[in-house]
Structure formats: structure tokens, C-alpha cells
Amino acid sequence: MSILVVMEQQGGAWNKMSWEALAAGVELGKALDRPVAAALLGSETGLEALEAELAAYGVERVLSLRHSLLGEYTPDGYALALRQLIQRAGPLLVLLAHTYQARDFAPKLAASLDRAFISDVVGCRVDDGGPVFVRQLFQGKMNADVVFAGGPPYFVSVQAGAFRADRLEKGGAPAPIEHPSVSLDAAQIRTRPLERFQEAKRTVDLATAEIIVAVGRGIKDPANLPMVEKLAQALGAEVGASRPVCDSGWLPLERQVGSSGQTVAPKLYIALGISGAIQHLVGMKGSRTVVAVNKDSSAPIFEVADYGIVGSLFDIVPALTEAIQSSS
């Protein structure tokens, strides 16, 4: 029984997180002494370049599921096609990247096979011959070792940034590319996806900001925002925010940093009252220097902070603004 990594592509371009899933697959393949196969799904034409690219990465084989009903993603189409593949191939483990798309169909796929799915894992190891997966609980405040009860196939998705795609190696002769048959009927696909679109163009480009002062739920009330804006002004910084602040309408969505907002990498990132849920961390952990101010010393934001201040942002922010103003 092999390890099957399901890669994600859209319109001929990979979702980059899929390479991290493949890296996790290769790592587990070595630890469990199992071959690794990689699957992709798409329409009948236009997958050749992706198939060839995948075949170069030392996998045992590439399984390309091509069907006219797989051109546009639907949870029904993807789950049905992959279920057929998995029933035939009988893998031990099915690995995916924890993308929005995987979250949309993988639980359904696993459930349709009466199997469990350990989602959003940040690590894995082998204990007594069986895989153990590390997950975060309570929004990153705790970690847990999780194991499957019952038989394979086991379904697992990996968190963004948890595995190193840059460690993937191209190996020897390219893997054979197979096109397993897919039996799908239009009537089986119950949702009708329309065109993808982006909202109005952004007026703030946080991605190019050198300094970002980001504010989270700890700000408590939008009336307190001017204090943060003053600090940003003193630093020549842009104001960013975590999801809850934008959800509440306190700052526009275009200022949101995180998996559903912008990914930023400034030289200085000051996180004020942000607990540091993973959805936020993936958007800012590329920052050169991170400062975190939070009243909860166990907040996960401190895990990525270079400088931490445990305390109330209402005390620290005005003091910091004043210190900056008087030093320049």
C-alpha cells in the first residue's frame, strides 16, 4: 500500500501548498518505507505540462484524473473521481494540502469511504510502526498527538508552511504517467460553480509596506483605533489587521493580513492584541522582525515574535508612540 498525494491545480497552475503536501508524503514514505504516488485532477486537455513536471519528482507514478466534468472544481466531482481512484489503488495514506479546496471536499471524500480525516497537521512521525500526527488545538495554544482508530486508507491534510517544499528533490528517470478511467455523470454534480472574480481593486498594498502595525481583537472597540493609527504614523507604517477586526467592519478587508487576506513580509511587524491564530500567522511569518504586544502570555503570536511584551496595548501603544516622537 502506497502513499497517495493529491495535488491541486487551477487553470494549469499549481496551488503551491501542494508541493508541501508532496514533501510530507515523501517524508512519510521514507519513514514508513512506502512508495509515493501523486494524483492530479483536471479536464481532458491541458494537463500534460503539469503531469510531466510532477513525474520528475521521484514519485512512483503520476495518476492524472482527466474528465470534462473535472475542469471546474466541484466537491461532488472531485470526491467521486478520487473515491474511484482510492478504491482501486487502495493507498495506506491520502495526503493533501490544507487549502480552502481541500477543506471543501476532503471531509466528504473520506466520509464517503467511511474513513476519518486528520486535517491541518503540522508534523508527523512514526511510533511503533504507525504514523502519529501533530495538530494544533485551541487556535494554536496547545498541540496534540493524534492517531487514527480503525483501518486505512487514512486521510491527512497538512498546514501551510509545516513541511518544506524546497527540500523536494528531482529523482532519476521520470515516473510513469497513468490516466485511470473516471466515470462521472453530469447529474451527479449538484452544485453549479460560476466564474471566479476579485472584488474591487485594492487601494492599500500591504505587501510592499516596510513597516506594518497590525491590530487584533485586543483593541476591543473601533473607537480605540486612532491610538494605533497614531503609532503607525509615527513609524511611517501601514495599518494592518487580523480577521476578526475586519469581520467586525472596524477596518476594511483590504487591511486584513492572513490566509484570507494579504501575505506580507515587512522588515518590521508590530502585532497589537493579536492572539496569532494560524490563519493570521501564515500571512505574516515572513516578516523580518516581529514585535508582539498581548496581555495573554500564552498567545501563539509570541511563538513567532522576536520581541514580546506581555501587557495591555492601551498602556504600551501610547508610551511607544511618545518614545518614537521624542527620539526623532
Place this chain on the structure above:
Amino acid sequence: MKIIVCLKQVPARDSVLRIDDAQAWVRETDLSFEINEPDTYALEEGLRLKEKHGGEVVVVCAGPARAASAIREALAKGADRGIHIEDEALARLDSFTTARALAAAIRAESFDLVLTGLQSDDLGFSQTGVILAELLGAPHATIIMEVQKMEGGIKVKRELEAGWFQYVEMPLPALLAIQSGINKVRYATLMGIKKAKTKELKRVTPAELGVDLKPRQIIRRVYAPQKSKQTQFLEGPPKEVAAKLLEKLKFEARVL
């Protein structure tokens, strides 16, 4: 429109968590609990759809005895009745087993729409809604930012990654996992709280629903995460801390 809203009760957001003696969960006796925040958006969306199109909102919650207070809160906000699938084991059960219990209770209702939050703030698997759709044989969509009723079905706005969106149409009955921020959630009014006391809250056990709670995955050990970065903690009165930080940013990190 008959709308089912699934709720979970989780430790309150600002809880200080302590690992229990068995190192298998957190010490619940120390904690206060609240409705899982993502689920509050699902509830609000259900209430709004009912206000617009008429019908009924039924809240279903799988959880230990304490979770009854989450259902009462939903009833106070305007839900019509509640179903509590009660078992102590449901406090930390995997998504698949929880979804099986929810499905058994929901099947008895002839629903048009099932709404769930996107994920729970405790376990965070982000799966229960999608599994539930599969078990109920209903089409679904996740990460929903808008719900419109159309002739013969619904049209929803799905959030994709990196600022992209997509509209998806589907027939009813269906299940939607609602994205946080889709609406502005209401508070319960005093009148609502009073009314809630007279509303039906049905309690069922998994056994009565014919569902065994055999877990599909097991949490072997819970522990504090290891830090990936060495954090220098700065201490002192605010003025002093601010001066220290400025010094560090200028001369150590050299980012100012």
C-alpha cells in the same frame, strides 16, 4: 424555509488553558464556555434568512450537559427550538463521529437548509459540516460570504484563497458552512431571554438516535507547543518597556 443551525460550545476565547492530569485534554473545571464564534455567524445567517423568507430555525448541538446553555442563548437570539444531543464524550469527539450524531438527529427533520460555522475554535478540524452534508446526501458549499434564495434553490458566494470569490448555485435541501464575518451578529434581548425559557429544547442521547460514539481518531497527548523563535520578553512599566523596545529595534534588529 426550514433551517437547521448546528452549534458547538467551546471554552471561552480568553480562557487560560491548563492540561489535565491524563495529558489528554484541558481541565474543563477551570473553564467557562461559549458558543463557538464561527457558529454565531451561521446562527445569525439562519435568523436573517428566516426573517426574510419565513420558516423556522432549529438549533442542533452535540455536546455534554453544559452545552444546553449554548442552545438557550441561541433560542434567546431568536431560534425557534433546540435539539441537544447529550453525552459527556461529545466534548472532544472527532468530526466524523460528531457528524454522525448530528445527522441522525437532523434526518428526522425535513429541512431545506443546514448551516454550520466554518470550524471550531477548540479542535479546529473544519470538517463537521462537510461530513454532515455527505451523510445527509445533500449538496454543500463552504466558506460562504452571501446567501441568496432563488427559484428552486440558492446562490451563494464562496470565498476562495488570496482575495478571490465565486458564486455557486445549488438546489435545496443543501448545507452551507458559513464564513465568519458574513454578517453582524445580534445580541440576545431581555425579551428574547425571557421568551427562550418557554421554547422547546429537546434532549436526546446518541443511543436513542442509534449512534455509537466510537471515535475514528484519538488524541493521544496534549502539550504546550514548542517555540519556533527565541522571544526576548521586555518587562517593566510601559514607558520603560517602550524605551527598551525602541532601543532594540534601532540597534539590535536595526529595522528603524
